Amino acid sequence: MAARRPTTIQLDRLTAAYELGEYVASGGCGTVMMCTRRGDPEGKKYILKYMNLDELTTNKANGAQREAQLMKDLNHPNIVTLHDVFECDNKLHLVMEHCDKGDLRDRISEKKIKKRLFNYSLIRRWMLQLTKGVKALHDEGIVHRDIKPENIFLTGHTDDIRIGDLGISRRIEKDQRAKTRIGTPRYVSPELMKGIPYSFETDIWALGVMMIEMCTLQKVTVKPRKKTKRFCCFTTEVTVVDIPEIPKQYGTKLVAIAKTMLKEDPSDRITASQLLHELTNLPLTPDE
CATH class of the missing domain: 3.30.200.20 (Phosphorylase Kinase; domain 1)
Known part of the structure; x- marks a missing residue:
């Protein structure tokens, strides 16, 4: 154009x-x-x-x-x-x-080409910044609904995180649920896929998927339980079939946090406030 x-x-x-x-x-x-x-x-x-x-x-x-x-x-x-x-x-x-350092997708792609993982301290810092941004959205009653590397921008000498693209975000009341099936298939939560009314927990799922990708340089695969002629991400029969294992170099505590973000039942999923607490208390170097 x-x-x-x-x-x-x-x-x-x-x-x-x-x-x-x-x-x-x-x-x-x-x-x-x-x-x-x-x-x-x-x-x-x-x-x-x-x-x-x-x-x-x-x-x-x-x-x-x-x-x-x-x-x-x-x-x-x-x-x-x-x-x-x-x-x-x-x-x-x-x-x-203007975020002058591109987006997180570019950075993940560069690492994948070089076959070099991000270091632990950078993952920890980025996840802290991402969670602070998501918590700020949720505190304002906003569900982003499209958390993914392409919408995470980097800026400054230290590559600080900025969450962007609120085009499909929505403000909801505390006890309200959204119903619109929307988002990027690879990052949408199971409840959103199934057409179940959803809330802030859907952003935590997407954040967890993105953290797995940052740690492994691989994508989480989500597929329908039953074969269909066409699967365009929304179905009542959903299962997560492939969550790449986080390398041991990142420590057990980071792995444990990832699992709390990717609970299939949204009521079991960690909140942004709880996630921020857990990430803040992560050791500066990976545990054994």
Whole structure:
């Protein structure tokens, strides 16, 4: 898709505040560009996400507006920051934090090519940051619903974690359950697959799957118990058939934590608060 630079007429307020930079990408959810704040002597870079809501499907347009609203309410060091929102003529422009070190999928792929595992201290630090970000979402009543390496961004000299892409996230009440079957098949929880109303526990499952992938560089495989002509992730008959074993170099305590995140029954699954406590108390070096 060809890049379409937003016109000055549409973006008077935006272009008064920001200098538009190079084109990054275009897709079904809009155009992404770089920008800098006018008058900033350091020239700090931001991401501009530009969407013409009239050209999106209803679901994608609603998702874009929901993402903007949710991000406005969030201010956490491990969640991508939304700096500005400009909306006019049904065109939505989000100015967001630029994470300059790519995403976690890129980093996992690099390790896989080199056949080298992440070290324990990095896994521990990243999992702490991820859990703090997820806990912040849950404390605000937000279920992310699409936790996966492609939506986890890295930034800064120390590769700090930022959780992004809240396009299909949803705010729910404490005792409420969501019902929409949505998400990325490899990371969706058993209850979501089965069509059972779900809540914050579904994010913990996805976080556990992602931690297994970070530790093993392999993917957890989820398949239906019965063969069907078509399996597009949602079925009432689900079983986890392949959870790669975490290498012994990471210690027994990290393995035990992973198991608490991947309980098939969501009521048995650890919460974000409990997970943060367990990770905080992990030793700085792996136990035997």
